[in-house]
Amino acid sequence: MSAGWASGLPKEPDPQPTVTPTEPSPTPRADQSALPGIFDLGLVFVTGKGGVGKTTIAGGLALAAAQQGKRVLVCEADSKGDLSSLFEVAPTTFDARQVTDGVWAMSMDTEASLREYLKLNLKIPIMGRIGPLAKAFDFVATAAPGVREILTVGKLCYEVRERNYDLVVVDAAASGHIVSQLAAPQAINELVKVGLIRTQTDWMLDILSNPWKTGLVAVTTPEEMPVSETLELAARVAAETTVRLAGVVVNRVLPELFGHSEEAVFEELRQPAAVGAMSEAAGGDVEPVLEGARLAVTMRRTRSAHLERLRSGLDPSTPVLLLPYLFSRTYGLRTTGQVAAALTEELGV
Numbered sequence: 001m002s003a004g005w006a007s008g009l010p011k012e013p014d015p016q017p018t019v020t021p022t023e024p025s026p027t028p029r030a031d032q033s034a035l036p037g038i039f040d041l042g043l044v045f046v047t048g049k050g051g052v053g054k055t056t057i058a059g060g061l062a063l064a065a066a067q068q069g070k071r072v073l074v075c076e077a078d079s080k081g082d083l084s085s086l087f088e089v090a091p092t093t094f095d096a097r098q099v100t101d102g103v104w105a106m107s108m109d110t111e112a113s114l115r116e117y118l119k120l121n122l123k124i125p126i127m128g129r130i131g132p133l134a135k136a137f138d139f140v141a142t143a144a145p146g147v148r149e150i151l152t153v154g155k156l157c158y159e160v161r162e163r164n165y166d167l168v169v170v171d172a173a174a175s176g177h178i179v180s181q182l183a184a185p186q187a188i189n190e191l192v193k194v195g196l197i198r199t200q201t202d203w204m205l206d207i208l209s210n211p212w213k214t215g216l217v218a219v220t221t222p223e224e225m226p227v228s229e230t231l232e233l234a235a236r237v238a239a240e241t242t243v244r245l246a247g248v249v250v251n252r253v254l255p256e257l258f259g260h261s262e263e264a265v266f267e268e269l270r271q272p273a274a275v276g277a278m279s280e281a282a283g284g285d286v287e288p289v290l291e292g293a294r295l296a297v298t299m300r301r302t303r304s305a306h307l308e309r310l311r312s313g314l315d316p317s318t319p320v321l322l323l324p325y326l327f328s329r330t331y332g333l334r335t336t337g338q339v340a341a342a343l344t345e346e347l348g349v
């Protein structure tokens with residue numbers, strides 16, 4: 001399907017405008033309520049602190065969008081292999097492969113991306129690995145920050161520009177690294193004022209800074225550190241990139257197991273006389289059971305406080321989607337379906 005991200009790199013300005021005439025002129029910090037929802041974007045980066053559920057949410061979003069009739073590409077940026085297990089398929093590669101109805105999956109590989117670029121633009125025939133060239137590339141990539149990021153972002157923007165898919169979902173770098181990745185075309189643009197490189201970063205920036213086309217989804221959990229990191233990320237994204245924060249997903253939200261009246265009952269049951277009577281009737285110590293119930297209530301309460309802190313620290317127009325804790329022993333297509341259903345419901349589509 002994809003002929004290679006660099007194959008269409010314009011020698012002349014992009015003939016296909018990324019902003020359609022009916023769209024109002026893009027203001028990156030425009031009020032979210034006037035902007036398209038996540039499923040109606042063309043490119044969505046999913047980020048968050050390590051382990052919060054980025055891959056799970058990226059896979060769930062891709063499946064949910066496909067269920068809405070979209071053709072979706074989901075790309076794992078770090079090729080850890082977690083994405084393939086969400087769809088119960090063999091490990092993903094740089095070449096996108098269909099993994100379920102409406103969803104294609106790939107993993108990013110900057111060397112393969114570079115190889116495509118060289119093959120298609122400079123007509124250098126490259127068989128297999130690029131050997132010494134890869135070493136040179138490593139050298140350049142290390143010496144010039146932004147090269148690796150451009151190869152990643154460039155490939156993804158290319159898929160959007162060519163409209164090979166309705167939506168490209170990226171299981172992106174963790175929040176610590178995403179800002180430099182999203183800001184790379186801009187940073188290079190500032191360094192290079194004219195020439196081929198400028199032409200190559202301009203069209204990427206057109207896509208990235210168009211809030212009707214591109215959005216960032218931050219995944220967090222209702223805990224202290226992930227919430228703090230999300231608020232810092234929101235501020236940095238606004239200050240240092242042209243990408244809009246299209247939503248925050250709060251993952252692993254605990255269900256409300258007990259209401260206020262049940263809590264009052266626990267408190268009564270925790271009285272020594274009640275504990276004694278119940279332990280006798282049960283033929284064992286019931287105190288750990290009561291402690292467990294109390295712990296569930298306390299955890300939910302403290303998590304609600306973190307959730308409140310998150311909401312009050314974000315721009316009120318940023319959608320906050322809550323995803324329940326999934327009590328499952330195994331994670332695969334079934335749980336990805338549950339995540340997709342929950343996200344669809346939260347997005348109200």
Ligand SMILES: Nc1ncnc2c1ncn2[C@@H]1O[C@H](COP(=O)(O)OP(=O)(O)OP(=O)(O)O)[C@@H](O)[C@H]1O
Binds near residue numbers: 049051052053057323
């Ligand atoms: N809502 C949920 N309920 C229960 N477990 C979950 C939930 N979401 C994710 N998990 C589990 O948490 C673990 C981490 O999730 P995932 O791999 O999606 O996180 P990640 O942010 O991509 O991690 P990494 O930073 O390592 O890439 C996985 O085992 C996943 O199955």
Ligand SMILES: [Mg+2]
Binds near residue numbers: 054055080082171
């Ligand atoms: Mg992951």
